[in-house]
Amino acid sequence: MKGNLKKLIIPAAVLASLGLAAVGFFAGRSLGRAPLLKERETLQALNRASIEKLPSNGETIHVIGHRSPDSDTVCSAIAYARLLTKLGYNAEAKITASVNHESAYILREAGVEMPPVLESAAGESIFLVDHSEYAQAAEDMEDAHIIGILDHHGVGSVTTGHMIVYEARPIGATATIVWLDYLNYGIELDKSTAYLLLGAVLSDTSNLTASTVTEADKIAVTELAKLAEVKDVNALYAALHAGLLSYEGMSDDEIFFSDYKEYEAYGVKFGIGIVNAIDIPTAEQLAERMKNALPDAFASREVELMYASIGMRENGEKIDYIVPCNEHSRQILADAFPDYDEFNGTAFIFKSGLGRKTKFVPGLTEFLGAYPHE
Ligand code: MN
Ligand code: MN
Numbered sequence: 001m002k003g004n005l006k007k008l009i010i011p012a013a014v015l016a017s018l019g020l021a022a023v024g025f026f027a028g029r030s031l032g033r034a035p036l037l038k039e040r041e042t043l044q045a046l047n048r049a050s051i052e053k054l055p056s057n058g059e060t061i062h063v064i065g066h067r068s069p070d071s072d073t074v075c076s077a078i079a080y081a082r083l084l085t086k087l088g089y090n091a092e093a094k095i096t097a098s099v100n101h102e103s104a105y106i107l108r109e110a111g112v113e114m115p116p117v118l119e120s121a122a123g124e125s126i127f128l129v130d131h132s133e134y135a136q137a138a139e140d141m142e143d144a145h146i147i148g149i150l151d152h153h154g155v156g157s158v159t160t161g162h163m164i165v166y167e168a169r170p171i172g173a174t175a176t177i178v179w180l181d182y183l184n185y186g187i188e189l190d191k192s193t194a195y196l197l198l199g200a201v202l203s204d205t206s207n208l209t210a211s212t213v214t215e216a217d218k219i220a221v222t223e224l225a226k227l228a229e230v231k232d233v234n235a236l237y238a239a240l241h242a243g244l245l246s247y248e249g250m251s252d253d254e255i256f257f258s259d260y261k262e263y264e265a266y267g268v269k270f271g272i273g274i275v276n277a278i279d280i281p282t283a284e285q286l287a288e289r290m291k292n293a294l295p296d297a298f299a300s301r302e303v304e305l306m307y308a309s310i311g312m313r314e315n316g317e318k319i320d321y322i323v324p325c326n327e328h329s330r331q332i333l334a335d336a337f338p339d340y341d342e343f344n345g346t347a348f349i350f351k352s353g354l355g356r357k358t359k360f361v362p363g364l365t366e367f368l369g370a371y372p373h374e
Contacts, residue, residue, distance in 0.1 A: 040186075041186065043184075044184065044185055044186030045186070047184045047185050047186075048087060048185050048186070051087070051165055051185075053163075054084075054089065054147055054148065054165060055125075055145075055147050055162060055163065055164075056089060056090070056125050056147060057125065058090070059090070059124075059125045060090050060091070060092055060124075060125065061081075061084060061089055061090065061091040061092070061125045061126070061127050061147065061148075062091075062092055062093075062094045062118055062121070062124050062125065062126050062127070063077045063078075063080050063081040063084065063091055063092070063093050063094065063126075063127045063129060064077055064093070064094040064095065064096065064118055064121075064126060064127070064128065064129070064137075064138055065077050065095070065096070065128070065129045065130040065131065065174075066096065066130055066131040066133075066136040066137065066261065067096045067097065067136050067137070067138070067260070067261070068096075068097065068257060068258060068259050068260045068261065068273075069095050069096060069097060069099055069100070069103065070100065070102075070103070070130075070203065070204070070259055071099075071100075071102050071103045071106055071199055071200045071203040071204070071240070072130050072173050072174050072175055072200045072201075072203060072204040073095075073129065073130040073131075073174070074093075074095055074099050074103045074106075074107070074115070074200075075103070075106060075175055075196035075197060075199055075200035076129045076130055076150070076173075076174040076175045076177075076178050076197075076200055077093040077094065077095070077115065077129050077130075078093040078112060078115060078193075078196055079175065079178045079182075079193050079196050079197050079200075080093075080127065080129055080150060080178050080181070081093040081127075082193055083178065083181060083182060083185065083187055084127070086187050087185065087187070091127070092115070092116075093115040094115055094116060094117065094118035094138070095114070095115050095116070095117055095118070096117065096118065096137075096138045096139075097117060098114070098117075099114055100243075100244065100258055100259070101243040101244065101246045101248075102203060102240050102241075102243040102244040104243070105199075105239065105240060105243040106195070106196060106199035106200070106203075106240065107196075109195060109199075110192045110193075110195040110196045110199070111192055112192060112196065118138050118139075119139065120138075120139050120140045121137070121138045121139060121140045121141045121143070121144035122140035122143040122144060123143065123144070123145070124144050124145065125144075125145050125147055126138075126141070126144045126145065126146045126147065127146075127147055127148040127149075127150070127165075128146060128148065128149045128150070128151070128158065129149075129150045129151070129174050129178075130150075130151060130152070130153075130174040131151060131153060131156060132149045132151050132153070132155060132156035132157075132158045132168075133153075133156030133157050133158065133262075133263070134156070134157045134158060135156075135157065135261075135262040135263065135264060135269070136156070136261050136262060137158070141158070146158060146160050146164060147162075147164055147165065148164050148165035148166070148167075149164065149165070149166050149167070149168070150165075150167050150168075150174055150177055150178065150181075151167075151168045151174060151177075152168065152169055152170065152171050152172070152173065152174050152176075152177065152212070153168075153357065154361075155168070157264065167181075170212070170214075171212065171214050171216060171217060172201065172204060172205035172208070172210055172212045172213040172214060172217035173200055173201045173203075173204035173205055173217060174200070174204070175196075175197040175200035175201045175204065175220075176197075176201055176214075176216055176217045176220045178197060179197050179201075179220045179223070179224060180216065180220075189224075189227050190227075191227060191228055191229060194224045194227035194228040195224075195228035195230070197220070197224050198221060198224035198225055198228050198230060198233075198236070199236070199240060201217055201220055201221055201224070202221065202233065202236065202237045202240060203240055203244070205217055206313075207233075207234065207237040207241075208221060209316065210355075211355065211358055212357070212358065221233060241276075244276055245276050245277070245278050247275075251293075252289045252290065252292060252293035253293050253296065253297060255275055255286070255289070255290070255293070256273040256275065256290055256293045256294070256297050256308055257273060257297070258273075258275075259273060259274040259275070260272070260273035260274075261273075261356070262301070262303060263361055263364075263365070265364065265365040265368045265369065266365075266368045266369050266371070268304050268305065268368050268371075269302065269303040269304055269305075270303050270304060270305035270306065270307075270364065271297075271301055271303045271305070271306045271307070272306075272307050272308075272309055272356055272360060272361070273290070273297070273306075273307070273308045273309065274309050274311065274356060275290060275308055275309065275310045275311070276310075276311055276312070277310050277311065277312040277321075278312065279312060279314075280312065280314070280319075282312070283310050283311075283312045283319070283321050284321070284344075284346075284347075286310045286321075287308070287310050287321045287323050287346050287347040288346060290308035290310065290323045291308075291323050291346050291347075293308075294306060294308060294323065294324075294325035294326075295325065295326070297325070298325040298326065304328075305324075305325075305328070305329045305332055305364075306324075306325035306326075306329055307322050307323060307324055307325065307329060307333065307360075308322070308323040308325075309321070309322050309323075309354065309356060309360065310322075310323065310347070311353070317351070317352065317353070318352070318353035318355070319349065319350065319351055319352075319353065320349070320350045320353050320354045320355075321346075321347035321348070321349055322340075322347055322348045322349075322350065322354060322360075323346055323347045323348075324348075332364075332367070332371075333348060334348070335367065336363055336364055336366075336367035336368075337350070337354065337363060
């Protein structure tokens with residue numbers, strides 16, 4: 001991208017966020033010829049005004065991501081709680097369970113303590129980040145007072161009768177949306193918050209290589225790296241990746257549940273756990289370990305189908321090993337994704353990847369819609 005165009009992107013994103021109503025409001029008024037800076041400040045003030053009635057009733061707003069927290073969930077919750085605090089709200093970041101090795105690294109480097117675990121969401125004011133699905137949410141979320149959702153997934157099962165902030169974008173990371181919100185509300189980003197968001201975007205986009213990456217994610221990384229004073233983004237990603245791959249001292253069960261999510265489609269509940277491998281021998285080893293862990297994991301959850309998805313990258317290509325928990329899950333997988341490259345007796349191998357968000361869940365959902373149920 002040319003330098004000039006790049007400079008224009010941030011004001012353009014700010015303008016785009018305001019929507020047509022405000023454009024109509026200002027058309028033909030005295031602001032028409034105001035300098036860009038003044039106009040930007042006006043838009044930021046309007047964006048701030050648009051969330052001044054967040055229905056928190058003065059209570060603490062718990063900002064929280066999904067179960068099996070990943071870095072996007074943890075860091076977005078902290079950064080967004082800080083944003084709400086700067087906007088005058090009483091907000092605190094929470095998590096559903098202990099963070100993984102990668103998130104622990106980011107928190108340590110950013111000088112941030114691990115947020116407390118929210119044991120029950122019942123009766124609490126909640127702002128959800130990185131999901132909108134009860135099956136993935138903190139305990140008792142059905143009985144919570146949900147006042148906002150910030151997400152980059154499909155619309156989940158969460159519904160409310162009252163007005164909420166609902167901001168979702170088809171983008172690489174929730175953290176990128178948080179960054180956009182800092183711009184849109186005109187709130188300055190400090191070094192520690194920039195580091196948290198940078199780590200989260202790199203993690204969720206696999207260093208900007210995921211198919212979900214947008215130009216906004218790329219510019220977010222460049223701008224956040226400057227603010228966080230990170231000179232070598234690739235080195236940071238390598239360190240994060242090493243942290244993520246480190247399952248040292250974890251049991252098979254803990255590895256399976258470290259990035260596990262549940263879904264529901266056409267009345268069928270299913271669960272998928274993601275495991276990251278460094279190369280083919282490690283992937284095959286982890287596939288065997290997950291095969292042994294799956295029966296107990298399946299018995300412990302109320303789902304009809306369960307899979308472990310062991311992924312690795314080779315020459316930039318994603319390869320996924322999908323291990324079903326039983327014969328029923330195996331049959332459904334083989335029927336839903338007949339284009340797998342190989343079945344090695346334990347895992348179905350997809351040589352061009354079967355990303356959970358981009359292919360696995362959408363494909364399985366579509367298949368279950370056409371699948372006859374009793
Ligand atoms: Mn996530
Ligand atoms: Mn995410």
